[in-house]
Amino acid sequence: MSQLNKKPTIKDVAAKAGVSVTTVSQILNHKGARFPTATHKQVRQAVADLGYVANFSARNTRLAVQRRTIGVLVPQIQNPFFANLFRGIQDYLYDQAADTFLVSTDGDNVKAQQYMKQLIHRSVDGFIIASQLDGQDPLLKKLRRLRIPYVLLDQNEGDQAGDQIIVNERQGGQLVATHLAAVKQGPMILVVPRQQSANIHLRIAAVKAELARRQVEIAAIYQTSALEKSAGALTGRQIMQDFATAPHLTIWAVADEVALGIIKAVRQARKQIPENVKLMGYDDTDYADYLNLTTIHQPVVTIGREAAALLQARLADPVRPRQVIVKPVTLVRRDSTSDD
Amino acid sequence: MSQLNKKPTIKDVAAKAGVSVTTVSQILNHKGARFPTATHKQVRQAVADLGYVANFSARNTRLAVQRRTIGVLVPQIQNPFFANLFRGIQDYLYDQAADTFLVSTDGDNVKAQQYMKQLIHRSVDGFIIASQLDGQDPLLKKLRRLRIPYVLLDQNEGDQAGDQIIVNERQGGQLVATHLAAVKQGPMILVVPRQQSANIHLRIAAVKAELARRQVEIAAIYQTSALEKSAGALTGRQIMQDFATAPHLTIWAVADEVALGIIKAVRQARKQIPENVKLMGYDDTDYADYLNLTTIHQPVVTIGREAAALLQARLADPVRPRQVIVKPVTLVRRDSTSDD
Numbered sequence: 001m002s003q004l005n006k007k008p009t010i011k012d013v014a015a016k017a018g019v020s021v022t023t024v025s026q027i028l029n030h031k032g033a034r035f036p037t038a039t040h041k042q043v044r045q046a047v048a049d050l051g052y053v054a055n056f057s058a059r060n061t062r063l064a065v066q067r068r069t070i071g072v073l074v075p076q077i078q079n080p081f082f083a084n085l086f087r088g089i090q091d092y093l094y095d096q097a098a099d100t101f102l103v104s105t106d107g108d109n110v111k112a113q114q115y116m117k118q119l120i121h122r123s124v125d126g127f128i129i130a131s132q133l134d135g136q137d138p139l140l141k142k143l144r145r146l147r148i149p150y151v152l153l154d155q156n157e158g159d160q161a162g163d164q165i166i167v168n169e170r171q172g173g174q175l176v177a178t179h180l181a182a183v184k185q186g187p188m189i190l191v192v193p194r195q196q197s198a199n200i201h202l203r204i205a206a207v208k209a210e211l212a213r214r215q216v217e218i219a220a221i222y223q224t225s226a227l228e229k230s231a232g233a234l235t236g237r238q239i240m241q242d243f244a245t246a247p248h249l250t251i252w253a254v255a256d257e258v259a260l261g262i263i264k265a266v267r268q269a270r271k272q273i274p275e276n277v278k279l280m281g282y283d284d285t286d287y288a289d290y291l292n293l294t295t296i297h298q299p300v301v302t303i304g305r306e307a308a309a310l311l312q313a314r315l316a317d318p319v320r321p322r323q324v325i326v327k328p329v330t331l332v333r334r335d336s337t338s339d340d
Numbered sequence: 341m342s343q344l345n346k347k348p349t350i351k352d353v354a355a356k357a358g359v360s361v362t363t364v365s366q367i368l369n370h371k372g373a374r375f376p377t378a379t380h381k382q383v384r385q386a387v388a389d390l391g392y393v394a395n396f397s398a399r400n401t402r403l404a405v406q407r408r409t410i411g412v413l414v415p416q417i418q419n420p421f422f423a424n425l426f427r428g429i430q431d432y433l434y435d436q437a438a439d440t441f442l443v444s445t446d447g448d449n450v451k452a453q454q455y456m457k458q459l460i461h462r463s464v465d466g467f468i469i470a471s472q473l474d475g476q477d478p479l480l481k482k483l484r485r486l487r488i489p490y491v492l493l494d495q496n497e498g499d500q501a502g503d504q505i506i507v508n509e510r511q512g513g514q515l516v517a518t519h520l521a522a523v524k525q526g527p528m529i530l531v532v533p534r535q536q537s538a539n540i541h542l543r544i545a546a547v548k549a550e551l552a553r554r555q556v557e558i559a560a561i562y563q564t565s566a567l568e569k570s571a572g573a574l575t576g577r578q579i580m581q582d583f584a585t586a587p588h589l590t591i592w593a594v595a596d597e598v599a600l601g602i603i604k605a606v607r608q609a610r611k612q613i614p615e616n617v618k619l620m621g622y623d624d625t626d627y628a629d630y631l632n633l634t635t636i637h638q639p640v641v642t643i644g645r646e647a648a649a650l651l652q653a654r655l656a657d658p659v660r661p662r663q664v665i666v667k668p669v670t671l672v673r674r675d676s677t678s679d680d
Contacts, residue, residue: 069458077442078427078626083418090444094451099458101441102417104430111434118409118439122462229626260630286418286569287627290600 008050016046026123034146037318068098070311071119073112073131077104079227079257080285081300082130085153088304089128096312098125105131107195107226113139120146126311130154132197149314151307154199163310163323165303169199172296172329173206176252176280179294181211183278183337186248187219191235191258194223200254203282207252224258232261240269249277256281256288256295263291263336279336292335303327348390356386366463374486377658408438410651411459413452413471417444419567419597420625421640422470425493428644429468436652438465445471447535447566453479460486466651469502470494472537489654491647494539503650503663505643509539512636512669513546516592516620517554519634523618523677526588527559531575531598534563540594543622547592564598572601580609589617596621596628596635603631603676619676632675643667 014021019039026032027043072089074082082104090100101119105112112131116139119127127150133139143150144161152164180188188211192204211218220242224235232253239262243249253259259281266277273279273292281288284297310323354361359379366372367383412429414422422444430440441464443455452471456479459467467490473479483490484501492504520528528551532544551558560582564575572593579602583589593599599621606617613619621628624637650663 067454067458069462077417078420078423080418080420083423086444087418094454099443099455101443101459101462103439103441104426114407114434115439118407119441122409122441122464124462229630260627264630287600287630290569290604290627290631 012050013043013046016050017042019043034148036147040318066097068125068315069123070098070100070308071116071124071127072100072102073116073127073129074102074104075107075131076227077102079255080287081256081283081298084286084300085130085304088301089308090304092305092308093312096308098308098312107132109133109137116142120148124148126150126315128153128307128311132195147318149311149318151311151314153303153307154197161322163314165307165310165325165327167199167298167303167327168329169202170206172282172298173203173208174210175296175329175331176203176282177207177210177214177216179331179333179337180250180252180278180280181214181216183339184216184250185278186246186250187243188216189219189239189243189249189251190221191224191232191239191251191253191262192221193227193254193258194225204254224254227255227257229257229261229264232258233264234261236262236265237268240265240271244269247276251277251279253279253281256283256285256293259293259295260287260291263293273336274338284332288332288334294334294337295332297330297332299327299329352390353383353386356390357382359383374488376487380658406437408465408655409463410438410440410648411456411464411467412440412442413456413467413469414442414444415447415471416567417442419595420627421596421623421638424626424640425470425644428641429648430644432645432648433652436648438648438652447472449473449477456482460488464488466490466655468493468647468651472535487658489651489658491651491654493643493647494537501662503654505647505650505665505667507539507638507643507667508669509542510546512622512638513543513548514550515636515669515671516543516622517547517550517556519671519673519677520590520592520618520620521551521554521556523679524556524590525618526586526590527583528556529559529579529583529589529591530561531564531572531579531591531593531602532561533567533594533598534565544594564594567595567597569597569601569604572598573604574601576602576605577608580605580611584609587616591617591619593619593621596623596625596633599633599635599676600627600631603633613676614678624672628672628674634674634677635672637670637672639667639669 010021010024014024023035023039024043027035027040032040070093072086074086077083086102093100103115105115126148127143129150130153150162152162193200222235222239225231251262253262259279262279263273266273271277281293281295284295288295306325313320350361350364354364359382363375364383367375367380372380410433412426414426417423426442433440445452445455466488467483469490470493490502492502533540562575562579565571591602593602599619602619603613606613611617621633621635624635628635646665653660
């Protein structure tokens with residue numbers, strides 16, 4: 001019986017590539033991200049040489065899992081900024097035959113580690129990471145070691161390996177300071193988070209630098225415990241108490257969610273925005289529009305889509321040059337800083 | 341050499357239980373949800389009889405995946421109601437050594453099918469499903485066939501197998517109608533979604549029944565395309581156009597997110613809430629408070645926690661009696677329906 005007439009099997013592919021059957025199976029099922037590029041090449045070459053057609057198991061065929069799966073890490077899905085970012089990622093990837101699992105880390109690095117371990121264990125094909133990470137985070141080292149591709153968002157320093165999308169925080173900070181210098185009344189107050197990711201650190205530094213350049217004095221800087229409405233409300237109540245006798249104030253909050261908390265505190269203190277307090281946020285979440293909040297617009301859905309596209313491109317070609325995309329921001333003027 | 345002194349291996353367990361090594365491994369790794377209960381019992385009995393101690397592979401030990409993984413399906417993570425629901429689920433499960441992967445189905449049944457296939461393929465241990473499903477949905481049939489436990493939320497009919505948490509929609513509808521009947525000015529308008537899940541259908545029916553009982557006439561019912569702000573704004577603009585000459589209106593929106601869109605449309609029409617338009621929502625999302633929206637409060641974080649607890653209990657004891665928990669709701673009065 002001639003070998004030539006036999007249909008090639010996965011064993012033939014493994015033998016020709018010099019790897020195990022499991023390795024071949026995992027690579028052909030998009031679960032081989034942890035194998036070296038060379039192994040991928042050997043397997044694909046053997047498949048091509050032998051004219052092998054994968055005989056997916058009955059279960060795989062039934063479940064139609066020829067699609068990829070991507071893990072998305074965000075710090076707080078309760079923040080509509082990240083919900084819209086995820087929408088951009090998900091919409092793009094679904095159309096590109098990739099499914100998205102979201103995990104929300106609560107800004108907790110232990111949780112982030114744990115969830116990422118689970119996602120890796122469940123053999124996801126790649127990651128989009130919008131959570132705050134230290135530059136030398138062990139999570140990123142692990143992904144590089146396992147050769148699982150990832151795209152970083154909002155991480156401006158430390159990592160020189162993954163593809164990245166960076167928002168132009170320096171421009172954002174300048175726009176904040178320039179606008180507030182023009183509309184300012186009373187003491188100028190900044191509300192910043194206690195723990196600052198690289199991008200937020202840059203944002204704050206740019207605001208301070210531009211205010212200094214314009215010789216606008218900062219009366220006080222308050223630290224808030226989280227980028228959440230409730231934390232913003234707590235900080236806002238402290239500000240309203242400390243500046244109870246000031247007829248006018250100008251406040252910049254590092255994120256819209258924090259600004260919404262401050263709106264609540266201002267109302268509770270029976271003061272008016274913008275008559276008594278001029279308030280500005282950052283992010284342009286959907287709700288900023290409904291609450292008439294002046295803010296900085298980041299093209300968040302577009303950022304999500306572009307991050308997804310970067311990851312797809314990286315999965316298709318693991319050795320392509322590293323990409324870093326910088327996105328511009330714009331000022332959105334609303335009633336909260338108006339001059340009436 | 342005596343067999344008695346040999347440490348039992350996974351092969352010994354498999355032989356004693358009369359199943360394959362893979363079956364034993366998957367069951368001991370919490371990935372055996374698709375095996376019959378009898379198989380689980382055989383394996384656990386063999387482990388106990390032999391005094392077998394699992395020797396998790398180096399990789400498993402490193403990744404510490406003794407934890408379970410739960411898939412959570414929501415229709416729209418952009419809706420803060422579902423973000424808070426997820427927070428309740430996640431907080432509870434993380435402390436109970438289970439990790440949560442979230443998928444957002446966009447209310448699209450094809451997407452829901454696809455994501456659930458992926459989650460099953462990645463061997464998640466159970467599901468919490470807040471997405472809209474038909475009573476006889478094939479997804480639920482598949483889960484039952486694979487013996488993967490699930491908890492349903494907001495699904496009031498059709499499924500008689502899974503554990504369930506039901507919000508008392510009849511009570512909610514009565515509270516809406518009773519309040520609006522008391523504050524009503526001008527024509528009464530309802531804004532409901534085109535596609536109605538079982539719980540929303542009940543909610544609307546209860547509002548209509550109570551309004552009828554109180555002899556309050558419904559002037560118009562508008563159908564909105566989705567439970568989103570943008571869809572609400574579109575419907576709101578149509579209402580403002582159709583009732584342009586009415587000095588007063590009373591509007592109930594089926595969900596807060598839709599009501600927020602209507603707030604925008606009312607402002608654009610240069611009308612005032614509550615002077616010209618009395619507006620009420622449903623859900624009591626965080627933003628309802630910031631926008632002074634009268635609404636119905638559902639204890640959403642608690643519902644999330646209780647759903648997670650139900651699933652944990654089911655995973656621990658697959659044959660326990662089915663649980664159905666009904667949660668009460670409360671009326672939250674704010675300025676949008678005030679009488680001033």
